[in-house]
Amino acid sequence: MIDTPTAFEIVPMTPDHLDQALALSQAIDWPYRREDWEIALRLGRGFAVEQGGECVGTALWWAYDPDYATVGMIIVADKAQRQGIGARLMTALLDDARGRTLILNSTAEGQVLYTRTGFVAYDAVHQHQAVLQAASEPDPSVSLRPATAADREALLAIDRAGSGMGRQQLVDALVRNGETLVVERDGGITGYGIVRRWGRGVVVGPVVASAPEEARALIAALAARHVGTFVRIDVFASTGFSGWLEGLGLPQVGRVVTMARGNPPSRDNAVTLYALANQSLG
Known part of the structure; x- marks a missing residue:
């Protein structure tokens, strides 16, 4: 039966x-x-x-x-x-x-369904994670400091420029629940990154910066606070950061395809979203 x-x-x-x-x-x-x-x-x-x-x-x-x-x-x-x-x-x-224009990160298994419903691939995300064994040397050319409440508007502006979207509620929640560093250059803030408790340990992200060296400095500094802890970071494949993260001791363990139903967000060419808050939140 x-x-x-x-x-x-x-x-x-x-x-x-x-x-x-x-x-x-x-x-x-x-x-x-x-x-x-x-x-x-x-x-x-x-x-x-x-x-x-x-x-x-x-x-x-x-x-x-x-x-x-x-x-x-x-x-x-x-x-x-x-x-x-x-x-x-x-x-x-x-x-x-x-x-609304919808954005998601799809496994290989999900792509058939999402393509059928109008989603089109435009990037990929590489998942890196491991128990971090050692901290990397800081980059003395990049000036980092902890974020303060006075930095809020600057953080929101940088995040909007890098993501192409207004994510005020998300950024505020992540800042409340994590540790935030900013890049300070010529009296202004040109990048930020957050590390917070999530999943098996901590996640580094989002990371938004105006130059690759700023993003690398943010990621290295945030990760260095959690040596001996399970650290995860999800970066866009288009950033070319995967090889560098492998050298940091965070191997790539997965890949998903970034898809949009509608035109993807238009980002400011001067600022880049390097690492996601996570694969769902973007």
Whole structure:
């Protein structure tokens, strides 16, 4: 006798779903803590798939000014596969974020679905991580200092220039929850980076800077504070930083494809987003 799958329902995701959402991510070896899920839901919105009284799927999105959004934390439990749940989740998400350009980072398995729904690849992200064994030598040519509350507007302006999006709520939350360094040059701030608790240890990102040497100095300094800790950083392939990160002791362990549904954000050529906050938040 063949079991007939129980009907599923897609509902707005709430804090009541978080324990089961955490279990879903643990089942596929994603390193999210419950705190990471809480922050992601607080900053964004999305959907849960309920089937037989159980949460078997999730999808979240985060709105950025003026009309962009990133998409992530899309999971469908193994036992709920091949029921059309992934396609229905994407339809619900696209309807909810209607009118916005959507950006996501896709595994090879997800690309077929996303291409079918109008996403086009435009970059890739390399995932680097390891228990950091040693700190690198600081670059004396780059002046770094801890960020202060007075730097907020400058940080937001640099982040908008580098990402092409207004991400005020995200940046404010990351600054509150992490350690932030800025690059100071000629009396102004030309870059910033954040390290914070996340997943198995810490994550370095976002990192935004006006020159590669500034970004490298920020990454090295932030990582150096966590020798002996599991350190992760996700960098755009187009930055060419992967070889340097390998030399830092952070090998590349994964690659995802960055895709947009609509035109990707237009970034300031003078400033570059080198490292992401994470693959979902951008």
